[in-house]
Amino acid sequence: MKTVLSTLNAKYIHTSLSIRYLKAYAQPEYEVELAEYTIKDPAMNIVTDLHAKKPEIIGFSCYIWNIEETIKVIKMLKKINPSLIIVLGGPEVTYDTKEWMDKIPEVDFIIIGEGEQSFKQLLDELNGEQNFDNVSGIAYREENKVQIKPQRNKVDLKVLPSPFRFEEDLQHLSKRVTYIETSRGCPFSCQFCLSSIEVGVRYFDREKVKEDIRFLMENGAKTIKFVDRTFNISRSYAMEMFQFLIDEHKPGTVFQFEITADIMRPEVIQFLNDHAPKGLFRFEIGVQSTNDATNELVMRKQNFNKLTRTVTMVKEGGKIDQHLDLIAGLPEENYDSFKKTFNDVFELRPEELQLGFLKMLRGTGLRLRAEHHGYVYMDHSPYEILKNNVLSFDDITKIKHLEDVLEKYWNDHRMDETIEYLVTHLFQTPFDFFQDFGTYWDEKGWTRIGHQLEDLYKHLYDFLGSNKRNELTIASGFMKYDYLRNQNYKPRKPWWSETLSKQERSKIYHSVLENPLLLGEEFAKKQFSEKDLFKHTVLETLPFNLDHYLKTGKIINENSFVLVHYDAIHSNTTVYTVLSSELDTKVS
Structure with a gap:
């Protein structure tokens, strides 16, 4: 039966690792075609393209960012061709599976959890006797009743075939992010994260991983992102991989990792500072909160002093950019507590500070205990919280205003010296600057329109004029300096009136x-x-x-x-x- 595996990525530059693993595992018995789109693509365009492929089976990989658009596509496809067999998989439908089967009657099967073995077994039955009781890790309908068959065994990661050797992918490697995993599972139990549900960490074959990385670099891959939940849980393994990547990297390649910073030993960081080429590595570090009581409630073990040591050593080394994450809305983290968390982390001056809002993911412990903390959240994906017992909707709205200008004025690094001067000299704390400016930005209605670079400077100048007029002279000097030094070409018309004839x-x-x-x-x-x-x-x-x-x-x-x-x-x-x-x- 003609089979197509598809997904809707968040952006064009992203690629789906999951459907490539399914395709690789299904070969050579089954030839599966891949079809990727984005959540910005019109549903009709996606349906038209998929229908033209004349599939008999279509599988969709589902996540919180694409499930709503995927459902639209599924319903249209099934209306066009009622005999089409539709299979869903991915973290979004792995939990509350019966609810999804009831909610989307157009869906014939759901793969539950790790999908390589289950999907291939399903193809065996669809192309054979159709005795779905033989397939583990699926949900299906039998006599109008939903049947759920739990997974029997985890796949042996060391024998999984490579998902990177498809000829049709090679021409896109230099233009897109390539995702790779060297392990599955997480050693921690953070109650807001799906990774906490799978107990233990399993590793892929190291030499096969290295061969895949060599192959990707030889074929032009520029950005390779490791999706391991905690890349450095094994120090010896991390050191081996760091050494390998340093020794064999190609110029222009960047490797990104999710790092647990408070368990990283100083000697590892010193090794990277001494030997890693500048720009080769990028670290993503989930801080989430510096409130010890909050971390304890979500079963998150974190030593912020050691985390600070790691981030500081890496920053002083000047070799590795760091992306730090915060989550607003965790249990018992009220507005003032989050302000402290923000200031604690901004004090580290990460190259990027990502501020997210708690999402009550299906299957997580926090969602199961939502009533205990008074959580009210969206009924649909991404299940973002609206309020809880210590954080009102108005508080969340204010923090969103802050997040908007944080992204524009810090993470994009358009005016680093200006922001440093403002948060150090003119405002009581960094949080106060970003919050006050964010509120002003929203009151002016700027959130709803696009902005050129010059507009960002003018808006900041207007805000400072209304807030810190007495100190505007020095601040505007920093703004001029940042504007001029960050241009690649001589600007035709700066945002200010010329002061010199x-x-x-x-x-x-x-x-x-x-x-x-x-x-x-x-x-x-x-x-x-x-x-x-x-x-x-x-x-x-x-x-x-x-x-x-x-x-x-x-x-x-x-x-x-x-x-x-x-x-x-x-x-x-x-x-x-x-x-x-x-x-x-x-x-x-």
């Missing part, structure tokens, strides 16, 4: 050219003419000594000039600074 710029350029060493030896070597400076640089005055601030973090109220050179040929931007007082005699 053409004549004033000409005087300063003359002064600089007469004594180029004022801007350093590198500047002097370039031997610019005045024409070069007018054509390829921007000159702006700042109300403080920028060079002193960058070296010490302290503000001295003496004017300085920033001269930014844009080398269009090499796409290179260079910033030079000089004190106004050093140029006074020359300018006069």
Whole structure:
């Protein structure tokens, strides 16, 4: 029977590892076609494409981010072809399976849990005697009653065939994220996470994993993300893999890992700081909360002091970007407690701070005990909470406002020096800045419209003018500096009105050219003419000594000039600074 495996990814650059494992395991007895889409694709377009493949069996991999759109597709397909056999699998339908069978009568089978063996057994029966009682780990209908057959045994991961050797995938490897797993399961029992349900950790064959990674790199894979829930649970295993990746990586490849930071030993971090090429690794670290009582309620063991040590050592090493996660809405974490959690983690200055909101996932202990903490949450995916006994809906809304500007102004790194100055000097805490700005942003209605880069600077300037007008001069100086240094090409029209006339710029350029060493030896070597400076640089005055601030973090109220050179040929931007007082005699 013609079989197609499909899923709706969150983004085009994502790929589904699950359907590739199913396809690999089904071969050579069954030839399965893969068809991936995104949740942004119109349902009619997906249905049209799938129908054109003339399948007799279609399987969908289901998650909280795609289940609603997947249901639309399923219902349309079944109306077009009532004889089509529809199979669902994935974490979203593994739990409350009977409810899903009742809710979606168009579905014929659901694979429960790990799917490789169950799906192949199902294909055996669909293409044979159709005695589904022989298949473990499925739900199906028999005489209008839902039958559920639990899984018998876990698959031996060491014998699973590679999901990466399909010819049709090779041309896309350089453009998409490739997901890989070296283990399944998690040693921890966090009650908000599905991984806590599977007891123990099982490993794939190490040498086969290495061969897969070599193959992916040789065929152009650029971003390889390990989906292991805790990559570093075994120190010896993690060290072996880190060494392998350092030794055999291809230039331009990035590897991402989910790391449990408080169990990472300092000697491991030191090894990475000493030997890993810059940019090769990226760590994702789930902090979630720094409230010990909250962590205890969700059975999450975490030593924040050791986590801080790890994050700090990695950051000081300068080799690895870190993405830290927080969850708003965990048990007994009220607004003030979450504020402390946010400030605790922002103090570490991670390259990215992801703020999420608790989702009551099917099958998790927290969902089963939702009433105990007064949780009210969405009936449909992603089951995000609306409130609980200590956090009101208004509190959650405020935190969402904060999350919006955090993403735009910190995680995108458009104005790092500006934000650092604001959260250190002008606002009581980082949380206060992001919260106040987020609330202002929402009141202005900016959430509902798109924004150019210049708009983001103008909006921040407006906010500071309404909130911190007396300190606006210094803040706007930092904003100008960040704006100019983060451009790849000379900006045609900066977001502010020019403060220097053409004549004033000409005087300063003359002064600089007469004594180029004022801007350093590198500047002097370039031997610019005045024409070069007018054509390829921007000159702006700042109300403080920028060079002193960058070296010490302290503000001295003496004017300085920033001269930014844009080398269009090499796409290179260079910033030079000089004190106004050093140029006074020359300018006069």
